[in-house]
Amino acid sequence: AQKVTQAQTEISVVEKEDVTLDCVYETRDTTYYLFWYKQPPSGELVFLIRRNSFDEQNEISGRYSWNFQKSTSSFNFTITASQVVDSAVYFCALSTNSGYALNFGKGTSLLVTP
Amino acid sequence: DGGITQSPKYLFRKEGQNVTLSCEQNLNHDAMYWYRQDPGQGLRLIYYSQIVNDFQKGDIAEGYSVSREKKESFPLTVTSAQKNPTAFYLCASSIEGPLSGANVLTFGAGSRLTVL
DSSP states (O other), X not given: OOEEEOOOSEEEEETTOOEEEOOEEEOSOSSEEEEXXXXXXXXXXXEEEEEETTOOOOEEETTEEEEEEGGGTEXXXXXXXXXXXXXXXXXXXXXXXXXXXXXXXXXXXEEEEO | OOOEEEEOSEEEEOTTOOEEEEEEEOSOOSEEEEEEEETTTEEEEEEEESSTTOOEEXXXXXXXXXXXXXXXXXXXXXXXXXXXXXXXXXEEEESSOTTSTTOOOEEOOOEEEEEO
16 A cells, blocks of 8 residues: 655745655555645646655755655655745655556645745 | 646536536646545545546546547546535646656646535
8 A cells, every 4th residue: 555644734934944844655665756746826736856766865956855765764845945935735745656646645735924 | 838728717516417627738648637636635536547548447436437538638527426526626647657657747727616
């Protein structure tokens, strides 16, 4: 069975604070892929990053960074110096090559206030 | 620009009526998907299609039907058998089907259905 848990339902921060969104996953497959998507108020999900299970290198893209740790089955997402435009719902997702579509977590709603 | 177009954006329906949500893509993607989003529930898969004239049930297919007569189009019908149809519906597509777990999904802007 595959499962993605995003324990943080809602997070509120003040602009310029750093914030980390947690994601814990479960799968028995040795090959799998992890994703983060952003859903702004407009509703359309936007792809942010994909990681495969063999690549534990952390990644940084501007103010965004991702920490993938297989030992703890986590794929956490950090926003540095948050901005109001970062306000959105963020989804972590998991897929394998077993022929089924993406399995999403329940999402974390991030509110960044000025 | 390539993308996915969903229509209508907002839809109201009376109980007992069927309603069809449109999803069109011009990305030349083989696979298409329908997800349902409820507050606090994340996204749940309703149906997906890997190629034309083929589709598979997802986790919550009961009360829904789909067709895939053209590569570009994957309409979803919410039937009167769906007990709680009020939700936000998202259509997505990917280059390959779910057998490739590395697929990145491209999403439409969604359709919000409200049953009165």
